Amino acid sequence: MPFELLIGLRYLKAKRKSTFISIITFISTAGVTLGVMALIVVLAVMTGFERDLKEKILGTNAHLVVIRSGAAMENYRGTMERLKQLPGVQAATPFIYNQVMLSTGRNVSGVVLRGIEPETDREVTRLSRSLVQGGMTLLDPQPGGGPEPGILIGRELARHLNLGLGDRVNVVSPTGSITPLGMMPKLKPFRVVGIFNTGMFEYDSTLAYVSLGQAQRFFDLGDTVTGVQLKVANVYGTTELAQQINREFGPELYARDWMQMNKNILFALKTEKVVMFIILTLIVLVAAFGIASTLFMVVMEKARDIAILKAMGARSLSIMKIFVLEGLIIGIVGTVLGVLSGLLIAHNLELIIDLVQKLTGKNFFSKDIYYLEHFPSQVVGSDVLMISITAVVISFVATLYPAWQASKMLPAEALRYE
Numbered sequence: 001m002p003f004e005l006l007i008g009l010r011y012l013k014a015k016r017k018s019t020f021i022s023i024i025t026f027i028s029t030a031g032v033t034l035g036v037m038a039l040i041v042v043l044a045v046m047t048g049f050e051r052d053l054k055e056k057i058l059g060t061n062a063h064l065v066v067i068r069s070g071a072a073m074e075n076y077r078g079t080m081e082r083l084k085q086l087p088g089v090q091a092a093t094p095f096i097y098n099q100v101m102l103s104t105g106r107n108v109s110g111v112v113l114r115g116i117e118p119e120t121d122r123e124v125t126r127l128s129r130s131l132v133q134g135g136m137t138l139l140d141p142q143p144g145g146g147p148e149p150g151i152l153i154g155r156e157l158a159r160h161l162n163l164g165l166g167d168r169v170n171v172v173s174p175t176g177s178i179t180p181l182g183m184m185p186k187l188k189p190f191r192v193v194g195i196f197n198t199g200m201f202e203y204d205s206t207l208a209y210v211s212l213g214q215a216q217r218f219f220d221l222g223d224t225v226t227g228v229q230l231k232v233a234n235v236y237g238t239t240e241l242a243q244q245i246n247r248e249f250g251p252e253l254y255a256r257d258w259m260q261m262n263k264n265i266l267f268a269l270k271t272e273k274v275v276m277f278i279i280l281t282l283i284v285l286v287a288a289f290g291i292a293s294t295l296f297m298v299v300m301e302k303a304r305d306i307a308i309l310k311a312m313g314a315r316s317l318s319i320m321k322i323f324v325l326e327g328l329i330i331g332i333v334g335t336v337l338g339v340l341s342g343l344l345i346a347h348n349l350e351l352i353i354d355l356v357q358k359l360t361g362k363n364f365f366s367k368d369i370y371y372l373e374h375f376p377s378q379v380v381g382s383d384v385l386m387i388s389i390t391a392v393v394i395s396f397v398a399t400l401y402p403a404w405q406a407s408k409m410l411p412a413e414a415l416r417y418e
Helices: 003-013 019-060 076-084 118-124 155-161 201-206 212-218 238-248 263-301 303-311 316-347 349-360 381-407
Strands: 064-068 089-103 108-116 131-134 150-154 168-179 182-196 207-211 227-232 253-257
Touching (some): 003 316, 019 263, 019 316, 076 089, 089 118, 108 155, 108 201, 108 212, 150 155, 150 201, 155 182, 201 207, 207 212, 238 253, 263 316, 263 381, 303 316, 316 349
Parallel strands (some): 108 207
Antiparallel strands (some): 064 227, 089 168, 131 182, 150 207
């Protein structure tokens, strides 16, 4: 063991003349531990929320959407086959997208109506797995059933309109037909055959689905669609695939990926995560000031020892190493304790929250408000490594100035009054 490390460890373990120095050392270590623990827990929660949000977005929307600029897409079947040949594309389905109003007599709500093919939509989106009541196979009128076609609506929309399975709802299109009395909106009755729950209020309150054929007839589209939805193998490589489609299919078709369509919320999450990392790093920075204060006091206490070491031939660099290693040990111990406690809390966060709620009698995490079945927490190894390195580097930087001051001490001045 190098003698600098040996002396640094002895200074840490030695009994202090002043208890105050030991208290500051403990507070500095605890500060680093608290900062690292808070960083790991907060980033794990934010990463969990981000993952949960992305799963809900990708569960309702396709990975990539291809539409025709300014017009309906003709010959969409041929376009789908061409798109399926592209590398990375796993499935494709046509869709129709339009805004309508749903009316039940007393209640009216504006929604986005989507026309889908149930058979191919299962391969691209997770709508079928989001259904809590009913099924997609009932969208078209069934033999022996009622004359109305079926419609799928979200759980929040069903609550707002007071609808259940089998209830009738009128779909009203503002782009109707011209009559002698002027423009008359088009109205058609549908029957609720399914209720879905995506977990996002925006989707559950503003989306409704009908079969592709019914949407084509209702909007007088003939054999055309709004566009084609794609499922790809790599959900984070959709930007390059969208650019490839835009190049190969010319200006008539335009491809947009899920990240581009949700860039505002994804950017907000990323920015918030960076800001929280910077804010919580200040806790470690405050603890670093404690490490520097500890080393200043140790240098003053060990002035006689430093003078003797230098008189025996120790170089200034060796003296500096002693105190750098002493402060670095405090930072490393605090970082290790913070990582262990942070991982323990992050992996058991839901149990801890449930326990706190039972003890206090307050509900801090309402599933009805946040639309989450569980409290999301995901520990990412790269985040833990980055936090650990940041904490150790800050601790190292905090040791440099007091260690440099110790190395500049002159033996004659230190031993003058001995």
